[in-house]
Amino acid sequence: MDFLPPDISAYSEAHTSPESELLRQLNRNTRARMLYPRMLSGHLQGRTLSMFSRMLRPRRILEIGTFTGYSALCLAEGLADDGVLITLEKDDELESFIRSYWNQSPVGHRIDLRLGIATELIPEIDGPFDLVFIDADKENYSRYYDLVFDKVRTGGIILADNVLWSGKVVQPIGAGRTAAERRADKDTQAVLDFNRKVSEDPRVEQVLLPVRDGLMMIYKQ
Numbered sequence: 001m002d003f004l005p006p007d008i009s010a011y012s013e014a015h016t017s018p019e020s021e022l023l024r025q026l027n028r029n030t031r032a033r034m035l036y037p038r039m040l041s042g043h044l045q046g047r048t049l050s051m052f053s054r055m056l057r058p059r060r061i062l063e064i065g066t067f068t069g070y071s072a073l074c075l076a077e078g079l080a081d082d083g084v085l086i087t088l089e090k091d092d093e094l095e096s097f098i099r100s101y102w103n104q105s106p107v108g109h110r111i112d113l114r115l116g117i118a119t120e121l122i123p124e125i126d127g128p129f130d131l132v133f134i135d136a137d138k139e140n141y142s143r144y145y146d147l148v149f150d151k152v153r154t155g156g157i158i159l160a161d162n163v164l165w166s167g168k169v170v171q172p173i174g175a176g177r178t179a180a181e182r183r184a185d186k187d188t189q190a191v192l193d194f195n196r197k198v199s200e201d202p203r204v205e206q207v208l209l210p211v212r213d214g215l216m217m218i219y220k221q
């Protein structure tokens with residue numbers, strides 16, 4: 001969900017650097033071929049991630065939730081010369097689609113795709129990381145935060161996507177009647193719990209940016 005009026009959104013995109021041709025194709029083909037294309041970060045958020053990464057010049061980035069590899073390409077644009085980005089994805093059927101784009105990118109060889117369940121993979125990965133992007137299943141957001149925290153260097157950044165969860169964070173959670181409604185309530189509660197956890201954590205400073213579906217920027221002191 002975009003929280004800005006459509007004309008303001010369009011104006012913002014029009015005055016934001018365009019996607020590369022490769023990212024544009026990846027964005028378009030994800031929409032054409034994937035079941036839930038809304039999961040892809042998209043133009044404005046993609047340029048935001050790229051800009052953050054260019055400002056930080058990270059040597060090591062960890063991404064949780066690859067999908068079709070769009071945000072990984074955006075984040076990798078800012079890597080230091082010897083930098084690497086490790087990205088975790090549970091759906092191994094995405095691999096050939098992802099690699100067909102990364103193989104065409106000048107930063108594709110810096111991206112290390114690890115297939116599997118993120119909560120199982122993260123403990124096996126050594127830090128430190130300069131930048132972590134949390135963008136997988138909402139019910140595990142707080143767990144991901146705990147699992148990565150000690151692997152983030154002091155002064156490093158954790159970004160978390162979808163923290164406004166289509167605005168559901170400010171709506172009452174009802175007793176959902178269908179399985180889908182109950183599932184949605186569970187995810188909303190998980191996002192609320194994550195946002196509260198970060199806000200109450202004295203080890204960090206954070207800004208909740210209302211970009212796209214809400215992007216939490218967390219600075220580890």
Ligand SMILES: C[S@@+](CC[C@H](N)C(=O)[O-])C[C@H]1O[C@@H](n2cnc3c(N)ncnc32)[C@H](O)[C@@H]1O
Pocket residue numbers: 039040041042064065066067068069070071072088089090091116117118119135136137140
């Ligand atoms: C919102 S999408 C990621 C979008 C991507 N970061 C982007 O901006 O283009 C979330 C991805 O996380 C993956 N995912 C969900 N739960 C996971 C888990 N437990 N472990 C690893 N990947 C998971 C999903 O399969 C999906 O591809």
